[in-house]
Amino acid sequence: MTPAQSMTDAARAWLDSLDDTQRAAAALPWPSDEERHRWNYTPTDHGGLPLGDMRPAQQAHAMRLVATGLSHPGFVTVSTIIGLENVLDKAEGWRLGQRGRERLRDPALYWLRVFGEPGAAGPWSWRFGGHHVSIQHLVVDGLVRASTPCFLGANPAGSPLLGGHLLRPLAAAEDLARDLVRSVDDARVLLSPTAPPDIVTGNRPRVGRAPAVEGVPAADLTTAQQEQLRALLGVYLGRIPDELAEREAAKLAGPRLDTVHFGWAGDTEPGRPHYYRVQGPRLLVEYDNTQHDANHVHAVWRDPENDFGDDVLARHLAEFHSGQQASSS
Known part of the structure; x- marks a missing residue:
């Protein structure tokens, strides 16, 4: 199975698992360019549905989608970075009620959002992000055509193990x-x-x-x-x-x-x-x-x-419209 097919299957399974309220936060119509181009690596709202607002089975569907956009070492690294939120919380003294949040450093505050309809026809994309993680992929006509910007961070960068x-x-x-x-x-x-x-x-x-x-x-x-x-x-x-x-x-x-x-x-x-x-x-x-x-x-x-696939999308749009004009003339 190609990466695009894996992403499509996982995105559909995740979206199908959500109720109407969850889906309203999780999915936006294509292209939603302003929101699609928004990304962060700080502990702020990254847009979409956070893991904390999902049931365990829905979280599993979400992480399955995340895994389709990463290599196995990449997925292990991302999972470790998310887990570091607990380590950071301890290092900072468990600061509660900061920045309007009940918990500032929270491994449940990672957001997933899909743009457009996952499938083989036309463009669609998805984004997963939270503190020190920002992953996005663009799929056009059944192929992954862009995977940047791709950000990973770590705080602490080094932590003692047994x-x-x-x-x-x-x-x-x-x-x-x-x-x-x-x-x-x-x-x-x-x-x-x-x-x-x-x-x-x-x-x-x-x-x-x-x-x-x-x-x-x-x-x-x-x-x-x-x-x-x-x-x-x-x-x-x-x-x-x-x-x-x-x-x-x-x-x-x-x-x-x-x-x-x-x-x-x-x-x-x-x-x-x-x-x-x-x-x-x-x-x-x-x-x-x-x-x-x-x-x-x-x-x-x-x-x-070509961050966010902008170059690919511009060429796709030009070819699509020129093809339409040729067929209508």
């Missing part, structure tokens, strides 16, 4: 990049001695004026360093199902990687504030770990030209 081990959901995104920057003997790789306080693009629906392309181009890296960069990008592309991740990786195959730039800001020592960016045609990755004594990660993958 036996002296650390729980680090986004460890690979940090460790691979640090190993890479330490291996590069090129001053261009260091963007700034100070890391920015957050990802530069924030949660803007459209990147618009993206950060300047800085850093060292992959064309000037050694073969081993290029492989390290591919492995780092694989951590981001590997969030989504394998079939979709392979398609995205193919866009960076061979010499296409040469124009991708890698840059680092801040300290290269573990436990110190740091930031990095990987940027190229149709690609923007940002990672920031500066807050809470550099124990709070934000990491986003975007396609500046």
Whole structure:
């Protein structure tokens, strides 16, 4: 079964399980562009039906849909990030009644919403989001055509486990990049001695004026360093199902990687504030770990030209309308 078919089946099963009131919050007609382009990674209302307003069986249907949009490691990572809300709640002293909520840090406050009618005909999309998670996929004519912006974060980034081990959901995104920057003997790789306080693009629906392309181009890296960069990008592309991740990786195959730039800001020592960016045609990755004594990660993958499938939808609309005009003439 293709990813699009899996998403369609899971979305229909979830929607069919809801009552009328729940469905009114869970589903919006296509295109609902203003709402569809709204996304966040902070603990705010992400729009849709929260897990806390679903019965257990409905939650299972919801998480089944979420799983169709992620690889298995991606789903495990997202599930872990959601569970960290309990850890964060304890660290903050169980602050009740904050920001108008009975509970501020709440693993039940993750929202799911479907736009349009799930099926093989025409476009539809879905979004799952809450604190430190934002996942969305666009399906057009039975194919998944866009999967960005895709955000994952972790607070705390590292938590103690029994036996002296650390729980680090986004460890690979940090460790691979640090190993890479330490291996590069090129001053261009260091963007700034100070890391920015957050990802530069924030949660803007459209990147618009993206950060300047800085850093060292992959064309000037050694073969081993290029492989390290591919492995780092694989951590981001590997969030989504394998079939979709392979398609995205193919866009960076061979010499296409040469124009991708890698840059680092801040300290290269573990436990110190740091930031990095990987940027190229149709690609923007940002990672920031500066807050809470550099124990709070934000990491986003975007396609500046096709976030939310805007480029695909524009071409689809042009082809659809030109086809209509031709058939009516």
